[in-house]
Amino acid sequence: MVNQINHIAALSIDDLRVDFTTEGGRVQAVRGVSLSVNPGETLALVGESGCGKSVTMMSVMGLIPVPPGRIVSGSAMLNGREIIGMSPTELNRVRGSEISMIFQDPMSALNPTMRIGDQIAETLMVHRGMARGDALARAVQLLDRTRIPEAAQRARQYPFEFSGGMLQRAVIAMALACNPSVLIADEPTTALDVTIQNQVLELMREIQREEGMAIVLITHDLGVVARMADQVAVMYAGQVVESGSVDDIFYRSAHPYTLGLKQSMPSVAEADHAQLTPIAGSPPDLFAPPPGCGYCSRCSHAMQLCQSRQPDLLSVDSGHISRCWLQHELSPVRQSDVYLKNAAEVHGND
């Protein structure tokens, strides 16, 4: 909770912990995540696959399968209201109206045997109590608004008759049907090709400007982050390892993982005219999380301490925090330079 507290956040998550019980044991998929996003702002949740970013948001939506999943502790306030631990009926009232979500693959996210218009109208009928005819008319408006040509005709079609980009627009239209205050977008553009990606992202921004909703954008594409985000939270092994404004993350990275991430992303790396460097090794086994920093074994900055102790969340700047011992006041790096440039430089300094 480092954000400005002068007004209520649209969505704020505090110390969320989620476990999955599998045959192999208990996986601690989310280990104390805290996030917050303000109305009209976009928070990008960044990290490699399996780091827990989707699980975090799905848990908030109540979409993780229970069992095997289980929310161990934590809270999530939607417009100041606790939504974790809500009864299924209450949660259903919130979902789709106050908070909605769009998913990665629009092809599979829509029911293949139901008309697009019906699928959008369904939300309206459930949450707004609209009659089918009205809801359908509204669905056409929504489709129109998401720049789908011949919306009235399109509403009568089935998902397989749409192209990928069109479908994602339709999904967005569906998510926006009830003017939610928070929109969670789980890698909304990964399945689309580049030109379409831009169109979709543009659409989202435009709607955000008009509606003033908060967006949580889950992605591993730093390019998308740069275009869209106001705030960024970097997740690794079920934890937020760094968070701050988009500038903080891009220009003043305070965690070796963020740095590694940047160097492995083509779009960012190219911009820096640097070499593309993948992060060696693999993330820790979350069946038995290491006692120290999860990134320790892959980190070129690793210190003795990192192996044995979890780093605390350390404040780097106002609104910029990092979960890394390097930011400790006793750390030699901290003493020399607050921000990490790149691995080579650090080692050179060493």
Added chain:
Amino acid sequence: MNYSLKADDFAPLEHSKSAEQLVRPSLSYWQDAWQRLKRNRRALWSLYLIAGLLLMAFVFPLVIPLDPEKQDLTQVSQGPGFARTSLIVETRPWEGRYAAHQQATETRVTGLRVFSEPHTESVKLTWEPVDGASYYRVYRHILKPSGIADLGLPLGATEFDDQVFYEDRLKLKTDTYHYSVVAIDGAGQIISHDSLAVSPRHATSLNDAVSRGLIEADTNDRDQWLGREVSLTWHLLGTDQLGRDMLARLVYGAQTSLFIGIVAPLLFVALGVIYGGLSGYLGGRVDELMMRFADFVIALPFLLFMILFRVAMGIESGESGIFPMLIALVILGWPSVARLVRGQVLQLREQPFVEAAQLMGASPHYLIWRHMLPNVMGVVLVSLTFAIPSAIFTEAFLSFIGMGVAPPTPSWGAMCNDGIKSFLSHPHELLFPAVLISATVLAFNLLGDGLRDALDARMKG
């Protein structure tokens, strides 16, 4: 921050290589599948059960001598139980007792009694003559008769005018019987009747005992055995309608049923793999033709043609009928496998690793053995596991309608057929084979489910 940190803590860490290694060992496809199968407890138990059945069918008879064809007519349709003893008796026809009716004073049937000790080889009845009777009818009931229309089995009638005896030899057991004698007059009208309860003891005729080897007697002093007790063969699971040991028949029936159930699918799956693989591999026009033919065969109504082929091939004397059924199953079974394999092969041909191998100049032989087969194996294995229960079912069904194996070859289906008629009176004759069929089919089904999950083989098409 309530713990103190030292400067040493911030010294750089040297990475050791081993720490980076992932803890879990890497497994091959098959090892992995096996691991997953082992974790599926139902599938694992099914595997044990199948192994047990196979052991029972093919190893058990080698260890313990069992004779599925040995009949014991003194122990027919007996339930599971313990060994018993039997009295050796002589079975010459009874000369009987005659008394003229003319001198009869009684107007009712009286003096009904058994003559000598009643045993399961014969119960001898005699009674006093009735005035005006022209003959007598003899009935036998398992309950106490409640009236003239409820006397039980009509055993027969006396043949001669003055005959006042009857010898019952009809399937006697060591139960209590209620005999009734009904006197009939010249016009066929009933004069009167009387009943008597009799409990015969178990007995074996001398001839039978000799020919079944219960007693060792040379020709001269056989008679010394008369009146002695011998112990009979013990039938753990009881006997069938010819007094044959159920256990032995179940074991040998398992041989038939499992043989057909396993060998036929093996054969037609193999044929299907070759046909389908070839078709998929050759592709084009040949593929189209080959598949069209397979479609024809699939279109044949399965059960009708099973019966037709089975009859068409016929069974010669002394043959068990296993072979024609096997052939019929193979003829009708292969196309679905062929279709499946062809689909897989077509898919595989497009896979990058196969194309890569092709580009690198791998021979077709190598391609098929190294790339195609291992990848097709999963699907094939699963379809084999599901083909087995259906083959066992088919065998059972055909044997049940009398189109299966030829007697006396035991098979579970044929045993069901024998047992179903006597289900109410001797349920074990149907129960045992039916349970075995069900258990086997169940085990193969569960194993198939397990294999499908473990191999992640999607059975579509």
Added chain:
Amino acid sequence: MTQFIFKRLLSGLITIWFIATATFVAMHVVPGDPLANAKAMKPEIRKNLEARYGLDKPITQQYVIYIGNMLQGDFGISFTQKNRRVNDIIREHFPISAVLGVLALLIAAIGGIVWGAITAVYRDRWPDSVIMFLVVVSVSVPSFVFAMLGQLGILNLNQWWGSSLLPVAGWGTFQHMLMPALVLGLGTMAYLTRLMRSSMLEVTSADYIRTARAKGLSPLRIFFKHQLRNAILPVVTVLGPAIAAITTGGFVVELVFAIPGLGRYFVQAVQQLDYTVIMGTTVFYGAFLVLMVLVVDILYGFIDPRIRVGKSGA
């Protein structure tokens, strides 16, 4: 669509020809004599009989005549029922098998879908375990056992009730059909339950169900509007083969319940080597099977919009 149907019909015709030929060959390989009777026959009488059935002609000519007649829809006269034509036998008895089969299929399909859906919803809880256990029992117990148990069940029910609640055997009213259809459909029902369950589970983890939940739809609405319809699709595809299997596989049930269906005639005909009846019924059933698969394919097109709208004419 028309072109598709036409093509399928054509290939169906070829298939039927194949079945006819296979039957003809199988029939003439069969040892034994269809004209034999308990009483020995004089050669002169035999000749007359052979002439009546055309058995005196060379085999190739018999084949040509047989195919020719078949094309005109004439299957000849029965060997055992001397004054009845095979066509009449099929016409009179097939509808009975078909009604029974359709009812069995209806029971099987409805039961399979309902049970399958229930097991999927209550996955790994007791209703799932109980139903799946019953399913496993039903697929593992031979049908003839069920037929017999079913009849005994009715008998005991009637005796307990005091009057005939359901007929023990026979044919005529709906009550006559109930138990036989149930017994007949049981195996298929079990199969469909399994299919429906796995299909439901697949659908349950589908992305669009997640979307529906994210939309805040109630579980009931999700179940009916989103899961069920999609889960039923694969079930529909197997109905074609299933109806054929049910209608041809009914002879044990027909025998036990004294139902005058065609299946029973076939088994009798095989035992009596009634050539014309065997060939007629086999070809008829083959044609029926081909037709059913076609019908289900077309039906599937109506249910699945992807096929109806998408690839018409494919």
Added chain:
Amino acid sequence: MKIAQVLSVLLMVWLLSACEPAKVQGVDYDKRSISIALTQEPPDLNTTSSTDSVSFMVLTHVMEGLLSYDRDNNLVGGVAERWELREDGATFWLREDARWSNGKPVTAHDFVFAWRKVVDPANASEYAFILYPITNAQAINEGELPLSELGVRAIDDHTLEVDLFQPCPYFLGLTAFGVLNPVNQEFYESRGERYAADVEDLLYNGPFKLTSWIHGASLRMDKNPEYWDRDNVWLEIIDAPYITEDSNARLNLYRDGMIAMANGMNEQALLGAMQERMQIKTFMDGAIFFIEFNQRDERATRSKYLRKAIQTVLNTEDLVYKVIGNPGSFPARTIFPRWMKGVDDDFVREFPPERVPVDLDLGRKYIELAKQELGVEQLPPITLLADDSQGGSKVSEYLQAVMKQRLGLDVRVDAQIFKQRLAKMTSGDFDMVISGWGPDYNDLLTYGDLFYSKNLNNRGRYASEEYDHWVAVAQRSLQREERAQAFAQMQRLIVEDAVIVPLYERGVVYVQNPRLHGVVRRPIGGDPNFRFARIAAPEATP
């Protein structure tokens, strides 16, 4: 969803409309109606070509021949009022009031037409041989003479004259047999190929007539109002609403009160029947079963000693009492069944057949002799041809085991479906065959001439001049005693030469509603017969 709704509505409508219970009762006193189950659909109701028992069962109710049987199995007048049998022929005077169901009188011409039809080679009737005692019948049947040469004439509408080419003592019995029933020429020709195919394709002159026939499903006979002796027929309706060959199903129907009698119960079903205190009855259907040996040259069973060995060790009492286990079946010792008449009494009581005692040692001695006779060290495997029915296989499995156990014979059971078994019997492809023989007419000759060397039904090709001689005597003689002697000689030869091993006389066990009386069971001419049946009035229920 809509389709499902429509379907469910249809289903409900159907269910409700069918809800009116079709109440069938085994017996119904008020309607004078009984219900029965047939074992199969009657395959052929055309009397001139019919061969099977179910058809004859129906025919015996709906048709009547010149003579018929009364309730005590005595021959009485049917269509014929008076008759006269001579050495060279017979005359029948038909009753004036015998009428077809369309009201037309039954005339002597109807018999002439029917009998010509039976021997017509084009009609290929399998029972044509039964008319061979009539002059020229055989020649006509073999296509050598025209139909008009048959020795039967209608003197006028009500007088029928028959010429016999040799004395035929059992001819009167034949006239009660269904094959010799009258057929109305005009009607027959008007129906063409459809004759007897359906209810309206047949004319009836019996006590009942067919009123409904749903193929494979049900059949119903109602009292024929045109029948001359209608006043003595009590029953109004014989309904057969069930047709099933499954005896369990029939028993279950009986238990459920749906049918008045259930035929052909097996031993196991009997236990249940006793438990439920049903009235159990037995009846011998006339069929006699035996092992027939193939005496063709290439067969091991041509050895008389081998046959004798088998004859000596087989204990038919064990077979009947322990394997078959049905009450009503009896061990057979001869080819002649116990219910057939000899001179004054039952034949087997007048001439008791020789009893061959079981003697295992003698059996083994015979085997050694057989090896010498055949000139072999080891006897080849012996094929036992049998039918593949359940009961059949039980018997053959038993016989196989006994011969193996007692003689060390390697017997191979060759179980075949009916038609395949017949084909193998005809071609002589067997060593032993389990065969059954039922009577065609009420005379010992129907069994006795089975082993006549020229009889086509003599599948084992037993040929003995002596036997043929006695058959000839029995065929020609009108002397009861002389004939009985001849049959006794045949009986002796059958045992001496071990032509067959008689196994059993088949008994049929059935349960019958105790209120149903007067059902006549007979081995010949349609069984069971309900012509004299009546139902006892229901007891007043307290």
